[in-house]
Amino acid sequence: MGRGKIEIKRIENNTNRQVTFCKRRNGLLKKAYELSVLCDAEVALIVFSSRGRLYEYSNNNIRSTIERYKKAAIDGSNACSTQEINTQFYQQESRKLSQQIQMLQDTNRHLKGEGLSSLNVKELKQLETRLERGITRIRGKKHELILEETECLQKREAQLEQENASVRAKIQENEKLQQLSMMMPGGQDFAFQAYYARNMLQLNMMESGTVYEAASSDRKTVHLGYVRYFFSFFKKN
Known part of the structure; x- marks a missing residue:
């Protein structure tokens, strides 16, 4: 038989009430200790009996825990809800991304030579230097590709010349054989x-x-x- 379900209400018998208090208090203190050890949580437990006796447990200084609780309660009352915080965060991120996109679009237009009227002399010099560096890298890459293609074409030319010489030699040999066959x-x-x-x-x-x-x-x-x-x-x- 399982244990019967106890109705949650004030126990009228003083003796039974005191016994139940001792049992439940010890169980509560044990659970608080297990919670602090297993989950590395800061736990503070304060219990006053009906006779005014104090029972407490804390894995840290109980006064510092109470002060922390007061501060958290004050901050929580003044803070927005979690949904509002998330909304504000995403709105800020959206504004930042929009600004970055706008900056990239402006930079792209400036590189194309458009929208230069809003730039001052210093910004124009920076843009000119950036374009010159880009052109230098582009020309270097172009020359590198041209050299590679030239080397490949030279190797192919030498290979074709060798094949052509071999074919000519075979043709001359066949012509000589045909002449000899006709003469003898x-x-x-x-x-x-x-x-x-x-x-x-x-x-x-x-x-x-x-x-x-x-x-x-x-x-x-x-x-x-x-x-x-x-x-x-x-x-x-």
């Missing part, structure tokens, strides 16, 4: 063999060690044989 009997097969032998020689030259030396020697022999054959053919003709 069975020219196309012979030109293909010469082209194949020369390419194999170039591939084998990139290899390392003894394999490179043997392969390059064989390819050079084949190549020299074809060259001698060309010379003998031209002499006969």
Whole structure:
């Protein structure tokens, strides 16, 4: 069975009233102590019994706590409500932001050369100095970008020249092979063999060690044989 609910009213029996007072007083003092320790709150508790006896608890000087309470009560009576304080705060912030926006708009117009009639000589000199510094930074950045683009174009030009030279060399090589194939009997097969032998020689030259030396020697022999054959053919003709 749970504890029954007690009706909150004055206890008529003196003995019961005194017992209840002692129990509730001790519980109240305990709660005040726990509140001050757990929540780091400044607590002051004052209790007068029906016989005029004083019971008190404070985690600080009780007189300083009472003075603080009096001051807070006076300030609270003269202060506005929380809603009014918040409204005033937001209104002040709104005015500050509006002023800042107006200043930025005026500065932007001055940088464009507009609304200069309201400026004095000192403000015009400051504006001129600011514009010169800005122009210097802009030109420096522009020159930096131009140099970067120039370097990229030069590298691209060198790459295209190398590719162009390689293509021209291949075209000249193909033209020579076509001329030889037209001048010699069975020219196309012979030109293909010469082209194949020369390419194999170039591939084998990139290899390392003894394999490179043997392969390059064989390819050079084949190549020299074809060259001698060309010379003998031209002499006969």
